[in-house]
Amino acid sequence: MPLELIVISLMRTSKWINVLMLNTPDEDKARQQSRRIDVSSNGIRWIERDFEQFTPLGNFFEINTNPEAGITVDKETNNATALKLSLVHINDAALDQQTVDVSIEELRLLLNESMACGLHCSNCYNELVTERRFSCIRPMPIHTMEPLKYFCPSNKLPTFLDEGELYYALNYIVISPKVLSKRVIQCGGHVHCARCLQLVGESLGEKVAVQLYVDTLWVAPGGRDELPEGRLEKLFGQLTVSQLMLHLLQDAVPISEDKTRLFLKTVRPDGQLHYMLLLVDTSQLHLLRSKLSLIEDLNVSSSQKDSFDDDDEETNEDCDSSTESSTESSSDSAFAAIETSDDDDSEPKAKRQRHSDSKPVHEVKVRGYRGCRINYHIFSSDEELAANTELIEQWRREGTPMLRISYMMMMDLLRELNVNELLVATLERIAPDEKEGHVSYIIYEPVEDI
Ligand SMILES: [Zn+2]
Structure with missing residues (x-):
């Protein structure tokens, strides 16, 4: 059965790649036995009886096909083949160019300075911060998992928060302790809901600042605000x-x-x-991945065949006597072939016919991810x-x-x-x-x- 998905992983500090090829399990033993995977310096071929799927990789790296360098083939299952291939060269610029860049996006908080709200315990709805407006709502000024070190540093003066200030980060807000209601208990630096005793935050220094966990808070909108009532985390844009x-x-x-x-x-x-x-x-970590279902492309008759035939010829020269794990060199490039069959029933003669066969070659495009x-x-x-x-x-x-x-x-x-x-x-x-x-x-x- 055809190749359905190819995934390649590469650590940029290493000079080898892991390759995983997945296909639908094949019931047809003869077809299964005729399948081969060829690795050349510029790509990987998945060869079936009637067609080939070629994943060109020459743009990104040169694969080392010297048998001494070793091509590790995992024991293949009916639907997965894993290879470890060493590389001669990595083209960093090409790899970066073909890679999707996902940059970090700022956290979004729906609450703004004109909205009034009260903050309650998400567990028992006890009011922890009475209804008010925050006049200055900002993301945390620094990226930290330890806001205590920012607001109350050991070697500097603490940063006291005003009553109207609210800072937010991934799952916490920081406000002035003055706006906390009397319905909280502070004990050993921890802030608990006084009714159900849920831990809702931490003190960041007496009278300096208090950190409250977003996932323990319930928002009660004030008056005519458009703010929906519900968990405070709902007011943060959902993160992928x-x-x-x-x-x-x-x-x-x-x-x-x-x-x-x-x-x-x-x-x-x-x-x-x-x-x-x-x-x-x-x-x-760099990942190259084909689209999820390559099989769909095979229904289209191969218009790409001609453009790959030249390349194919060179490979076929070496296919004649390739056997499992054997490698052979052509005059200008080394070449490795892996048979997926245990039986050697594929006659050289039959293989030679591939020269004259108009076997379509489908190009498999991969996309890069970090x-x-x-x-x-x-x-x-x-x-x-x-x-x-x-x-x-x-x-x-x-x-x-x-x-x-x-x-x-x-x-x-x-x-x-x-x-x-x-x-x-x-x-x-x-x-x-x-x-x-x-x-x-x-x-x-x-x-x-x-
Ligand atoms: Zn509570």
Whole structure:
């Protein structure tokens, strides 16, 4: 069956690529046996009995087809083939040019200076901030997961907030403690709802500032405002997972040149605590991906055939005696061929006929994306939290700031990581190891692709 999807991953600091090719499982054994994958220095060919699909990569890099460099082929399944290929050269400029750039967008807050509202506990609707207008609503002046260090630095004077000021970030707002109602309890730097005792924020210095978590607040609009009543997080524009990750990384403190840790916390609406520990490889991950269903293109008769025939001829010269994992060199370029068949029933003669066959060649176009590679742990029950106390304590001890995000954000992030984890496991040929956590990617996709 034809190639349905090709995904290629590359860490910009490495000189090799991982390739994953997916196809619909094939019931026809003969057809399955006639399939071959050819790797040449400028691309990868998926060769079926009646047609070929060629993914040209020569623009982006030169693949090393020297047998000594090694082409690693994973044991193929009925519908997936993974290859690891070393590269001779990477054309960074071409790669960047063909890559979608997703830049970080500013957070949007629907609340403005002319709107009056009260802030209540999202759990019991207890009023925490009485109805008022904020005359100065701004994003946080710096990117930080630790607003305490900004408002109350140890070596400088604190930044006292006026009653009308409100700063906002990913999942918190910072206001003056003077506007808090008497229905809160402050204890050991924590701010709780006095009625249901939900933790709603932290003090950033007595009389200086107070940080309230967006996901614990309910907005009660005042008077004639157009503001809808509901969770405060609804007043923030919804973030895609790409944007969420970009914001998290922007605020995070790197632990080395190419690694950053994110220690995320959330509380499920029923009160269950979740921790997510992410070790993010920030050296640029590049992904090249074809459209999702290449099979659709095959219904169109090949008008591209002619333009590829020349190129094809050269490859066919070497196809005659190619066998599994064997490599051969033509006069000007090395060439590797991988047979997907175990039986050698494809006669050289039959293959030679390909010269005269007018086998259509379909070009597979790939698009570039940036992203990051992540090793992560998720602890979402008391048992999991208790079993991993040591690791959690280690991250705390080593000074990784903990950021509370909303439950919705964590679930969005987890869903994306779960989906990509399956892809990465096949692509990178990773054996699952619970102790070492999960490995996945976040791929930065523009909104129009989602
Ligand atoms: Zn409450």
